Amino acid sequence: MSTTVDPQRQNGDIATVLDEKLRLNDTTAPIASSSATSTASGFVTPAEQPSQIPSHIPSTEPMALPTVPPAPTGPLRTPIPHPLPTSKPDPPAGHPPLSAEQSQKYADVLAAVQAWTTVPTSSGRSPKHEPLLDDERLWLTKECLLRYLRATKWVVPTAIQRLQQTLTWRREYGLYASLPNHTQAPDYISVENETGKQVVLGFDNDARPCLYLNPGKQNTQKSDRQLQHLVFMLERVVDLMPAGQETMALLINFKESSSGSNPSVGQGKATLAILQGHYPERLGRAIVSDLPWYVTTFFKLISPFIDPITKSKMKFNEPLDRHVPSAQLWSHYGGKADFEYDHSLYWPALVKMCEERRAAYRARWERRGKMVGESEFYLRGGEEVGGV
Template identity: 65%
Template sequence: MSTAVAEPTASGTNPDAILNEKTLLTTTTRKAGDASSEMGASSIDSKSIREADPKSPSAEPAGPVKRPLTNPAPNCNPTPRAPLTADQQAKYKEVLATVSAWTEIPTTSSKNAPNSPITEDERLWLTRECILRYLRATKWHTTAASKRLMETLVWRREYGIAGFTADYISPENVTGKQVIFGFDNEGRPCLYLNPNKQNTKQSERQIHHLVFMLERVIELMAPGQETEALLINFKESSARSNPSVGTGKHVLNILQNHYPERLGRALITHLPWYVTTFFKLISPFIDPVTKSKMKFNEPLTDHVPASQLIKTSGGDVDFVYDHEVYWPALNALCDQRRREYRERWESAGKHIGESEVYLKGGDEGSVGVELKVEATE
């Protein structure tokens, strides 16, 4: 079923009209020997961030941090993946050949749904790492991986992801019930889920909200990073603010089927009895790999540097959610990342199977170079 949403406006979505990435806050680190560090828990505010990074805007007022951080702390990098084996490389090439031959796909998941041409956005989505994530999720079964890739492309069309604009989602996040802020010890972007800040009644738009934020998290991943960290805090939440079992199953279906291999860590804290019951009810629907990534009531500083962690979660950053500041800043940053990502894809030749490391500005060239070499051999 297609989703009708509000048309985008200039507010909150145009990086040139709001802020560009150079005017956003960057990551901070504690200085060795700093007196505040010796005293124990220190507080990082916008002033200390500005002093730690001379490139930060001088116009940024002193006081609590209200914008997202843009980069992980130094030395917080993803664990490099092992090189593909010869068999895995052959299976990747098989799936790449399959998806490269797609010229049109169904408009919906309904039986006998009409097809329409595959779009450039959909071709861009089919990166090398995307194909490999689906191969890993299907245990390197090429037919299953191709089938699931097609199903996700159809789902993205049918669910209307392209229409989930910042303006449409904005009412859901007025209270800051979902916040993308900081990066964990392995450089994963952190998405905070705060059920106690629930401000809307249960609706499909609440799920659209989560999907929208997942898409933004992906855009903020550094080159070589493919996973995210979820920080779910149930402190002061009520039974009414938590999703139903049906909604929980629906969200799990989306995450497991259409965002495979994206969860790096789920850090869940302050579980009341009714949330424990909720997890028991949906546990049979959570795959074993996902379960292994879920950590309950562990100190968040074991997983996230204090200089990247919000103070109310045990970190040092004095962050305050101000929707009028945070929301346009987040979307301006993501708009810029998305625009640069696409520009690199277009300049390299618009290849299906392009490298995400290259697209994100990393130290890896376009696959177009490899294709030219193969063509001359």
């Protein structure tokens, strides 16, 4: 049986005609339109319509509606990839413009490191020198040189010396997968984070990635790998920094911790040595919460070793939502980000996300000629900026 579509509706809305054809299960009635013609890929205008398309479309089966993926349910179990649009670095490009004197000092440091072809492989006396790796040239960005200049109060020889010391430390510490002493493999570090004692989650009001430190979730005995784990997480925070942001936010909560689960004074001093010596100008803020008496004592013991500038960035028992937008603040800490740590999901997601960011970062560097002194703002996907 065949039923004809009402001729008065042939020049109407095509979707209506199609609907009527499907309802009547008719396979022969013509479909006409003065404005568009249906194709397998959608609608095209008459100018785009090939002359060989027939004046009717045979229907072989009912039209399939597009599948809409279900809305996610339950708590978040993976990292948050980007800051909110309202969270931006201040100033937008990272730092105010340099003075003429500062620009000259930067140029002096840049000229010195551009001349490097080898790096000492150890910090001992008469160390062996080996060729500079691409990974090391990539690390020597414009912003990196400026961070060391700021950390050394713009003393050029000291900044150059400390840059070389960090290059050697990064080799000794095994930060590069191309070297045999690599200690930063995700599989090797994974056991340290099975309880979620360190979590990279969300961004603060200034688009700093947030690293939560939860000593109460300590799950391993004191060892070198605990410190290697911290370095691994610091590197992941750096991976996730958006264009224009060079610093991180540390959110340290001692709730449910015990004296046995907290770092020793020795570990605290070693951590400070790494942070201040090899990650200068990387701390934007550190918010410490729920301090028991023995942790307060711990901070008093290590306080003499904390740089005054670092100390000025530390806040104690302040409401976290004053510094982190509620939508990206972990609900366990008073925010609205409903996050539950599941190591089997979070760890591979964090590793994959950071690998993709590093690959894109490196690809931009390679496209520009693998230059020492390249702009991190550009490498992180920011628009071109002129000058130093």
